[in-house]
Amino acid sequence: MFIDSHCHIDFSEFDLDRADVIKQCNKLGISKLIVPGTRLAYFERQLSLANAFPSIRNAFGLHPYFLDSYQNSHLKKLENSIEKNLETLVALGEIGLDKAISIDWKLQLKVFQVQVEIAAHFELPIILHHRKSHNEIIQILKQSQLKYGGIVHAFSGSLQVAEAYVELGFAIGVGGGITYPRANKTRNAIQQIPVSSIVLETDAPDMPIHGYQGLRNSPLKLPLVFDALTKLREESKEELQEACFKNVHNHLINV
Template sequence: MLIDSHCHFDFSCFDHDRAEVLNRCKKLSIDTIVIPGTQASLWQKQIDLCHTYPQLRFALGLHPYFLNSFEPIYLVQLSHLLNHYQDKVVALGEIGLDAHNYVDWKLQLHVFEQQLLIAEEHKLPVILHHRNSHNELIRTLKAKKFTQGGIVHAFSGSLQDAQTYIDLGFKIGVGGVITYSRANKTRTTIAQLPLNSLVLETDAPDMPLMGKQGQRNSPEYLPEILESLLVLRSETKQEILQACFFNVRASLANF
């Protein structure tokens, strides 16, 4: 069985065929899809979808990309929802830092730090977003003495960065980037990491796979990411399948 540890299945581009996509996923043995939170306005939709479709799990959080509309009350609402759904929510996320967007850096850092404190209070792992921000993310995790671990989503970076996250209790998200031959640095890093640190993800509808540029990405393409991972690793398909499945369950809550 497969778990897509990161898929924005609540986004509107899936509204017209969500059930059909899930049926195709079932036929491909994709057992579970985790929907990370991005903005307060979509939290209830995530929760409702997970009540409707048993394949789905949700995380709740404020993504750095959407913070231009941030209101402090969102953090209060987030903490309340995490408490109310403590037996269902799998993580606090997607949270992090993004050096490529137009949101004020100090605001990003403030909201990230506050969400780490909330996650620690609720004893929840986090799903981390990074973009040219590994050094600041790692510095902040250490400064806040964050202990709950989680997943570094769509990892791209050095072996040293990956190992630091692993030492801090995180798993490494492996997505469509490894289907691109030009992504030598990330592919080389993923090939060298311990198998018990890896989880699979699509980040659908974003991060299209090689050969599918310009198309909507989909959780049903997760087996293709697995096939690319097989090329990079020495383990058997069954070993990788089993490890990635159990690694997600070990890194998130309520599985």
């Protein structure tokens, strides 16, 4: 059995065939899809999808990409939505820092830091988004009072950085990135981290795997990510698959 630990099946890219994709996931043994929150306006949609499809699990959070419409009331509204749905949420996320976008850096820092505090307050794990921002993120996490770690989504970076996250209680999200031959540093890190820290993800509809560039990514590609992972690791396929499944349960709650 597989879990896609990061999949935006709530996005409009799936409006035409969502039910079909989810049904096919079940046939492939992808028993759960973790849907990270990206913006307040999507939370209701996430909740109704979880009602309609038993395999969907939600997280709520304010993603740095969508802060262009940020208002000061949003963090309070996030907190209220979390409080109302605390029993079903698997984490707070997807939150983080991204140096490759034009969103004001100070705003990103503020919104990230407050959300880390909210996660600490509600004792929720975190689903992290990073781009050129490992140092800043790790520093903020180290200063926080988090009860749990969470998942570093779409990890890319060195073994040393991966180990710093593992030390903080985070699992390393392995996605289509490892299927690209140029991702040497990341592949090397994934090869060497403890098997107890690996989780699988697609980040669908984004991050298509090698050979499918330009096409919509889908949670149905998760077994291909897994195949690429088995080529990097020494464990048997069975052992690796079981570990990836268990690790999601061990790093998130309410899965």
